[in-house]
Amino acid sequence: MTKVLFIYPNVLKALQEQMGIAYLSAMLKANGIETKLFDYTFEGESDLEEIMYEYDPDFVAVSARSGDFHTGLVLAKICWHAKHNVKILFGGVHPTLEPYKTMSIGFIDAVFIGESDFTLPEYILSKTNGDKLFRQIKGVVFRENGIYKGNVKSTTPDLNKIDELIKYPDHGMFKRHFGKEFYGNAGVLGTIMTSRGCPYNCSFCCNHALKNCYDKSNAWTRFRKIENVINEIEYCIKEYGTTHIYIVDDTFTMNKRHVISFCDEYKKRIYQPHGVHFYCMIRADTVDEEVIGHLAGAGCKIVLLGIESGVERIRNDIYNKKVNNSDIINIVRLAHENGIKVISFNMIGSPTETLEDAEKTLELNLDANVDDAKMTILTAFPHTKLYDDIANKRADFGGCGINNKMPINYYAGTNIINPNMTLEQMLDFQEYFYAAVRGKND
Numbered sequence: 001m002t003k004v005l006f007i008y009p010n011v012l013k014a015l016q017e018q019m020g021i022a023y024l025s026a027m028l029k030a031n032g033i034e035t036k037l038f039d040y041t042f043e044g045e046s047d048l049e050e051i052m053y054e055y056d057p058d059f060v061a062v063s064a065r066s067g068d069f070h071t072g073l074v075l076a077k078i079c080w081h082a083k084h085n086v087k088i089l090f091g092g093v094h095p096t097l098e099p100y101k102t103m104s105i106g107f108i109d110a111v112f113i114g115e116s117d118f119t120l121p122e123y124i125l126s127k128t129n130g131d132k133l134f135r136q137i138k139g140v141v142f143r144e145n146g147i148y149k150g151n152v153k154s155t156t157p158d159l160n161k162i163d164e165l166i167k168y169p170d171h172g173m174f175k176r177h178f179g180k181e182f183y184g185n186a187g188v189l190g191t192i193m194t195s196r197g198c199p200y201n202c203s204f205c206c207n208h209a210l211k212n213c214y215d216k217s218n219a220w221t222r223f224r225k226i227e228n229v230i231n232e233i234e235y236c237i238k239e240y241g242t243t244h245i246y247i248v249d250d251t252f253t254m255n256k257r258h259v260i261s262f263c264d265e266y267k268k269r270i271y272q273p274h275g276v277h278f279y280c281m282i283r284a285d286t287v288d289e290e291v292i293g294h295l296a297g298a299g300c301k302i303v304l305l306g307i308e309s310g311v312e313r314i315r316n317d318i319y320n321k322k323v324n325n326s327d328i329i330n331i332v333r334l335a336h337e338n339g340i341k342v343i344s345f346n347m348i349g350s351p352t353e354t355l356e357d358a359e360k361t362l363e364l365n366l367d368a369n370v371d372d373a374k375m376t377i378l379t380a381f382p383h384t385k386l387y388d389d390i391a392n393k394r395a396d397f398g399g400c401g402i403n404n405k406m407p408i409n410y411y412a413g414t415n416i417i418n419p420n421m422t423l424e425q426m427l428d429f430q431e432y433f434y435a436a437v438r439g440k441n442d
């Protein structure tokens with residue numbers, strides 16, 4: 001049987017199932033291909049060497065985001081040294097955005113663009129059969145006689161077709177992540193996706209760049225049938241004893257009908273019989289009293305909300321978020337009235353941002369009375385609008401620049417050079433921000 005070893009180069013060691021790998025593994029198994037995971041969260045380089053000799057895979061499949069990419073390469077090289085004829089495949093957000101740069105690394109055999117639920121099994125089956133069909137797959141770049149070949153544009157997969165083919169994503173692969181505590185809530189955490197894609201175009205987010213990697217033959221925002229999602233949650237409760245659920249959709253509340261039907265079904269089949277709570281990511285302008293009421297009724301305990309900055313000019317003109325301070329304050333109030341906690345996401349270090357502006361981010365978090373908050377240092381990811389605007393000086397960003405050092409930890413570093421604040425000042429502010437937000441809750 002063909003064997004595929006997945007590499008999850010989780011440098012930040014964040015405990016959380018990696019749904020991309022979980023889906024790909026299930027799709028491969030549905031095609032009769034065996035899979036195994038090397039998880040850098042828990043295992044080291046010497047374990048990888050051992051796995052290479054003992055498991056002896058035919059393919060190594062590395063999943064990388066920008067911060068993980070370098071470590072992904074180091075780990076892939078270990079595999080290649082252990083077995084020279086193993087085929088090394090790269091996919092995930094970073095190779096999707098930089099396919100040719102990734103391909104230029106000599107020992108990589110193919111790079112996959114975007115969601116590869118169908119293309120990865122197709123490629124592996126073709127390679128195993130020794131036919132040439134892999135050359136026609138959309139969204140796969142490979143090398144032939146030193147020349148890059150393949151189609152860089154991919155097609156977004158139909159989520160309901162995936163559900164028809166696999167029983168469920170391979171959650172079992174990530175059992176060691178189930179113990180993650182979610183903002184003070186302990187238990188067995190399950191990770192679920194009900195949709196993919198997001199209709200918005202925030203300049204710092206990869207969403208719009210990822211959307212451009214696909215042809216237009218299928219929609220970008222796609223939804224699973226609610227029945228399939230609920231069946232999956234029921235399965236996780238039965239199989240793994242799941243006690244709380246994190247819905248990792250980019251913007252779970254982007255479609256009111258979808259979220260309300262999810263809540264109705266969840267309440268009936270999950271919350272009432274099992275008492276299992278859930279958490280999700282929202283945008284302030286996609287929820288109203290009705291949606292919040294449904295979320296609360298179905299057992300939603302925490303929502304994660306992007307505040308980004310307390311200054312509307314930064315949030316809306318630079319980040320292109322198009323959400324007002326009043327929307328944010330109003331949504332946090334509604335959530336609290338319905339017994340839902342709000343955790344906010346914030347950033348410091350925007351072009352033109354001063355420390356006085358950052359102070360306004362703190363003020364807004366305090367005024368809104370969020371229950372907890374995260375603050376990262378703004379990083380410009382390759383091919384985002386923010387990156388291109390800064391790099392090409394497309395806007396008057398007051399002397400802001402960019403260097404080529406992609407940080408590994410976005411809480412501690414950045415590739416943006418900001419003349420208004422040093423990194424040290426940003427880190428000091430971050431500390432002061434946490435003390436102020438958390439202090440008020442003590």
Ligand code: B12
Pocket residue numbers: 010011012013014015016017018019020021023024060061062063064065066067068089090091092093094096112114115116117120193197204205206207248249250376381382409410411
């Ligand atoms: C949920 C989520 C999280 C969760 C879970 C992370 C995890 N362990 O998976 C948490 C909250 C922990 C998290 C943390 C972070 N995240 Co996050 N996260 C997401 C989010 C919203 C969804 C991820 C997801 O499950 N997608 C759905 C699956 C199906 O897609 P996928 O993983 O991309 O996999 C598909 C394809 O990429 C491809 N594929 C993937 N791997 C491979 C491998 C091979 C060989 C092949 C062939 C194909 C392939 O096929 C898969 C199946 O379709 C994305 C946004 C997004 N749209 O992806 C951001 C996103 C991935 N996160 C992002 C960031 C920046 C982070 C953090 C660095 C934030 C921080 N400051 O800490 C950390 C890093 C953690 C880490 N180790 O990677 C960025 C990454 C940007 C970049 N260029 O790398 C994204 C894109 C959001 C954004 N800002 O644009 N995140």
Ligand code: SF4
Pocket residue numbers: 198199200201202205206207208250251283306
């Ligand atoms: S709403 Fe969230 S997922 Fe959508 S583009 Fe903005 S930051 Fe990205």
